[in-house]
Amino acid sequence: MREVGVIGVGMTKFSKYLGTSLKDLGRVACLAALKDAGISPKDIQVGYCGNAVSGVMTGQTMVLGQLIMRDLGIVGIPITNIENACSSGSSAFREGWIAVAAGLYDVALVVGAEKLYASDTGKTVQALAGASDVEVEGGLGLIMPGVWAMRAKKHMEKYGTTIDQLAKVSVKNHKNGCFNPNSQYQKECTLEEVHKARMICDPLTVLHCSPIGDGAAAAVLCSKEKAYQYTTKPIWVAASILTTGTYDILRDITSNELERRAAKEAYEFAGIGPEDISLAEVHDCFTIAEFLRCESLGLCPEGEYGRWVDEGLTEIGGKLPVNPSGGLLAKGHPVGATGVAQVAEVVWHLRGEAGKRQVRNAKIGLTHCSGGAIMGDTAACTVQILKK
Numbered sequence: 426m427r428e429v430g431v432i433g434v435g436m437t438k439f440s441k442y443l444g445t446s447l448k449d450l451g452r453v454a455c456l457a458a459l460k461d462a463g464i465s466p467k468d469i470q471v472g473y474c475g476n477a478v479s480g481v482m483t484g485q486t487m488v489l490g491q492l493i494m495r496d497l498g499i500v501g502i503p504i505t506n507i508e509n510a511c512s513s514g515s516s517a518f519r520e521g522w523i524a525v526a527a528g529l530y531d532v533a534l535v536v537g538a539e540k541l542y543a544s545d546t547g548k549t550v551q552a553l554a555g556a557s558d559v560e561v562e563g564g565l566g567l568i569m570p571g572v573w574a575m576r577a578k579k580h581m582e583k584y585g586t587t588i589d590q591l592a593k594v595s596v597k598n599h600k601n602g603c604f605n606p607n608s609q610y611q612k613e614c615t616l617e618e619v620h621k622a623r624m625i626c627d628p629l630t631v632l633h634c635s636p637i638g639d640g641a642a643a644a645v646l647c648s649k650e651k652a653y654q655y656t657t658k659p660i661w662v663a664a665s666i667l668t669t670g671t672y673d674i675l676r677d678i679t680s681n682e683l684e685r686r687a688a689k690e691a692y693e694f695a696g697i698g699p700e701d702i703s704l705a706e707v708h709d710c711f712t713i714a715e716f717l718r719c720e721s722l723g724l725c726p727e728g729e730y731g732r733w734v735d736e737g738l739t740e741i742g743g744k745l746p747v748n749p750s751g752g753l754l755a756k757g758h759p760v761g762a763t764g765v766a767q768v769a770e771v772v773w774h775l776r777g778e779a780g781k782r783q784v785r786n787a788k789i790g791l792t793h794c795s796g797g798a799i800m801g802d803t804a805a806c807t808v809q810i811l812k813k
Contacts, residue, residue, distance in 0.1 A: 426526040428649040430659030431811065433462025434769035436642035439609040439757035441542045445639070447476075447483055451493035451538035454641035454762075458534070459497070462645040463655050466497045469645075470530040472504040475517035475537035476761035477796075478552035482540055493536055508761075510556040510796025511708065512667070513537060514642065515764025515807035519665040521646045526662075531648045537766070538641035539759035549637055553760075556797040556804070569710065570634060572798050574626035577713035580679045581628075584728035586716065588628055592619035593734045594712040595632045595754055601741060602751025604782035607766075609638050609757030633712040638757030642766035660772045663695035663789070664810040670802035678801055684721035684793070687808040691791075692723070695810045699723040702745065702810075703787040704774055706767040708794045709752040718793055719747060722808070741782055749774065749782045760796070767792035768809060775813050788813050 435457020437450050451474070459466060474490025485492070490504045509516040514537025521533035541549050554568050580586050596616060602608035614632055622630035652659040668687040676682060692698055705724055709715040716730040724745060725733050733739055739747040750756050750770040753763065771790030773779045789812045797804025 427528055429522050429525045429646050429662045430649060430652040431644050431662065431768065431772050432647045432652055432656045432659050433458045433464065433645035434643065434772045435461055436607055436766050436769050437640045438607045439638040439640035439759055442540065442639040443542060447479055447485060447489065447538055447540045448492045448496060450540070450639065450641040451536050452496045454538070454643040455493060455497055455534060455536050458643035458645050464532065464645060466499045468532050469499050469502065469534045470532050471502055471524050472499060472534045473517040473521045474504065474506050475514035475764065476506065476539060477508055477510055477513045478539065478541070478555065478760070481552035481555070482543060482548065489538065490536065493538065494534070499534065509805045511710070511760045512764060512794050512796040512805040512807045513761040515767070515792065515794040515809065516667060516805065518644060518765055518768055518809065519667055519807060522662050522665045525646050525648050531651045533646045534643065535646065535765060536641060536643040537762040537764055539761035540639045541637035541759055542639050558799055562798070569798065570626040570629060572801065573711040573713055574629050576678050576717060577628055580713060580716060583679050584731070586731045588620070589616060590731035590734050591633060591712040592616050594709065594715050595619045597734070597740060598709065598748050598752040598754040601749050601782055602755025604780065605751050605756060608751040608755050609636060610755045629711060635710045635753035635758040638759040640757065640759040640762050642762045642769050644765055644768055658776055660775050661812050662809065663812045664691040664808070666691045666694065666808045668806045670799060670804055672800040672802045674800055676802060679717065680727060681717055681721040681803055683803055683806045684718060684795065685723070687806045688722040691808040691810050697789065697810070701789050702791045703789050704746045704749060704771065704784045705791045705793065706748055706750060706770050709748055709754050710758060712754070715747060715752070722791070722793060741784060746784045749779065749784055764792070764794040764807060767794060768811065771811050775811060
C-alpha cells in the first residue's frame, strides 16, 4: 500500500444551525479543507461522505455526498455515502485512505456532516436510538445514557473510581473547549456545577454527557507521490482501523474488547506503541467513556485513568493530553462529523497550528471514534494514527 497524507482539513464551528441546511454546512467544511490543501475542486478524484441520521432529521435519506460536492463543482466522480453510527465520518475517512493507499486514486475528499437540533427533541432521541437494535433495545428505551450509566457504576465498583474523578473529565474538557474557536461550548465548569447539574441517568448528570450539535468537517487525502505538489506540510496516515463488536453477553462492560483489537491492529500497522502517542482525541460521549476508551486503547493501564485525571496527566500540558479540542463534552457531537473533526484537530496539533490549546512537541496523534450499541457491546470502532 502507498503512503497517504492529509494535505488539508477544515470544519465549521459546531453549534445550533436551525436555519442552515446540511449540504451548506458540508460545503463550508469542504471549501475550508480545499483551501487549506491549496487544491482545486477539479483535482478531486473520489469522494466519501459520512452521515448518520439525516434521513430522520432532515428527510435527506440519500445522496448527501453528491449534493454537498455538486455545490463545489465536484461532479462526474465516484462518491460514496457511509453510515456507521458515530463512526460514520471516521469510517468515511478510512474508505478515502484505502482508495488512495491502494493506488486507485491520488486525491480524495472526505466530509462528515450532521444536523441534530430540531424543534422537537423527541425526533433527535428517536434518530439516535437507531444506533441500536430498535426492536429490543433503543426502541424500548435502552438508550445511550442508560448504557453508559451502567458502565460507570460497574467501573466504580470494580476499580474504586469516584464520581469526582468522572466529573474532573468534564471540567478538563470544558476548560480545553475555551481555547477552541470551533467548540460549541466555550465556558468552564466546576466540580460542584457538574455534581449539581440536572440528573440524566444516575450517576451521570447532564454535564457528564456530550451535547448534540450541528456541523461538518472535511479532509483532503493525497498519495505521497502527489502530496508535495500541493503542500509542504502533509500529515501522514500511519494507520486506519475499523472493528466491530462480538456481542458476547458475558463480556466485561468496564472495558471494550473491540477497542483493544482496533488499537492493537493500529499500533502494529503503524509500527509504534501507545507510549509513542503525543495526544489523543477519543470519543468522550460521556465522562466514563473517556475512562474506558483510554484504558481499552492501551493509553493508560486498566483501572488507572482516575488516578491519571487526579494527577493532571491528561491535561494539555500533561504526560498524554486527551481531548485538547474539548472533546465531545465541550465541542459537541454532530455524530457524522465527529470522526473527521478529530482528524482535523490532530492535524492542527501536528502542524503546530492549534493556538492556545497546542500540545508541545506533538509528533504522533491518535483519534478514536466508536458508535452504536448492540447487546451492550459497541457496534463500530475506528482508530486512526497520524504522524508528522
